[in-house]
Amino acid sequence: MKKQILLMLFIALSLQSIFSAQPNIIIILADDLGYGDLGCYGHPSIKTPNLDRMAAEGMRFTDFYATAEVCTPSRAALLTGRYPIRSGMCHDKYRVLRRTSIGGLSKDEITIAKALKQHGYATCMVGKWHLGNYENVPEYHPLNYGFDYYFGLPHSNDMNPTKKAPKAATRRLDQDPQWWAAPLYRNREKIECPANQSTLTRRYTDEAIKFIKQNKGKPFFIYFAHTFPHVPLFSSKKDSLRGLYGDVVEELDWSVGQILQTLRDNKLDKNTFVFFTSDNGPWLTHGLAGGSAGLLKDGKGSTYEGGMREPGIAWFPGKIKPGIVTHELACNMDLFNTCLTLAGAKIPDDRIIDGVDMSPTLFGNGKSKRESFIYYRGTKLYGARFGQYKAHYITQPSYGTNAPVSHNPPLLYELGQDPSENFDVADKHPEIIAKINEIVEQHKKTVQPVKNQLEETIQENKQ
Numbered sequence: 001m002k003k004q005i006l007l008m009l010f011i012a013l014s015l016q017s018i019f020s021a022q023p024n025i026i027i028i029l030a031d032d033l034g035y036g037d038l039g040c041y042g043h044p045s046i047k048t049p050n051l052d053r054m055a056a057e058g059m060r061f062t063d064f065y066a067t068a069e070v071c072t073p074s075r076a077a078l079l080t081g082r083y084p085i086r087s088g089m090c091h092d093k094y095r096v097l098r099r100t101s102i103g104g105l106s107k108d109e110i111t112i113a114k115a116l117k118q119h120g121y122a123t124c125m126v127g128k129w130h131l132g133n134y135e136n137v138p139e140y141h142p143l144n145y146g147f148d149y150y151f152g153l154p155h156s157n158d159m160n161p162t163k164k165a166p167k168a169a170t171r172r173l174d175q176d177p178q179w180w181a182a183p184l185y186r187n188r189e190k191i192e193c194p195a196n197q198s199t200l201t202r203r204y205t206d207e208a209i210k211f212i213k214q215n216k217g218k219p220f221f222i223y224f225a226h227t228f229p230h231v232p233l234f235s236s237k238k239d240s241l242r243g244l245y246g247d248v249v250e251e252l253d254w255s256v257g258q259i260l261q262t263l264r265d266n267k268l269d270k271n272t273f274v275f276f277t278s279d280n281g282p283w284l285t286h287g288l289a290g291g292s293a294g295l296l297k298d299g300k301g302s303t304y305e306g307g308m309r310e311p312g313i314a315w316f317p318g319k320i321k322p323g324i325v326t327h328e329l330a331c332n333m334d335l336f337n338t339c340l341t342l343a344g345a346k347i348p349d350d351r352i353i354d355g356v357d358m359s360p361t362l363f364g365n366g367k368s369k370r371e372s373f374i375y376y377r378g379t380k381l382y383g384a385r386f387g388q389y390k391a392h393y394i395t396q397p398s399y400g401t402n403a404p405v406s407h408n409p410p411l412l413y414e415l416g417q418d419p420s421e422n423f424d425v426a427d428k429h430p431e432i433i434a435k436i437n438e439i440v441e442q443h444k445k446t447v448q449p450v451k452n453q454l455e456e457t458i459q460e461n462k463q
């Protein structure tokens, strides 16, 4: 016991001395990138040398989750450290905020940017917001959520189709810029509409690099939320074996390489924590324009692993040991606690925070504080994971008209042995089901009804 206390004290003191200064923090979020879409996660023909290098120099997670199966709730969870059911940022029918929505992330929520700004960070968001259409309701602008600087689109790049867009234009590989009219903003000013999406990844990257250089003398936070590989696909690169989808992902990889090289060139690499992940799984209904979840089942929209388990790569040279592959359980809500802890900010105690600090895993190569994870689809609890076991109370294919199917007892999969969720072992483990049921019941007791933010639209409001 005494030994354990001394060890904990030693770890605490070591962490304190390592992080005496506030590190810079960069979160890079891909949109709809699948678990199997990167070289370091096994893709055979998409080349991602920069992300592979990032993983080789840092830590690669095998069991990292987006907290939702689609954009809006996942992003709300990442920035607030809370299940989206707590902020009303999820919906069973609409699933994400629409172009016409008049709801958004409540001002009462505390975002990573807001917390870090209060602790002296320069804060920047580049890319897709999708937490409230500020073209409809200006108060939902990222600059009102703790960001000092913003460059990006209000929502997904398929949400402003023009009359010229043919049927099923999103899945087409012969994209025409005239089909889309996405508005591009710099701070509160609309600078381009339609946004030239072919150069978007490059311009996002330029903006992030500019912000790094301008703020290298003080701690900074960048939330870099790429528009791609969400459809429609556009890229300035055209030589991937995987075609257009590969070009898009390889350009994201190029972008990550540019960011990391800028940090090295400016001698910021030893004092910057970078995390790369995706907001949800691949959009499988889009054929060759959608990505791959590798050997995981289903994709975007589903609570099977392919919908929510994502690439997760952490990089912090000198602090995170190189070349580590961790099987510890973690999710994008944990970035909230981890970023605040790194910045020396207090975790809010006036509300439920569902994230946990990933520092023991990242910097001590130790056990994750996260023991369980709840899978929501919209507002409904579909499943829960405890250790390697995952129970499905409800299953439903990601998209389409198939109705949800309830399971009592739940389906139970051992994800270590069966990552593709093929072999139900519920019969063999009633004690595990009892434990997961208990976790779910405890969680449900903490969920309070809140106003749903995805329900109302401009049109409905006018009626």
Ligand SMILES: [Ca+2]
Residues within 6 Å of the ligand: 031, 032, 070, 071, 230, 279, 280
């Ligand atoms: Ca998405």
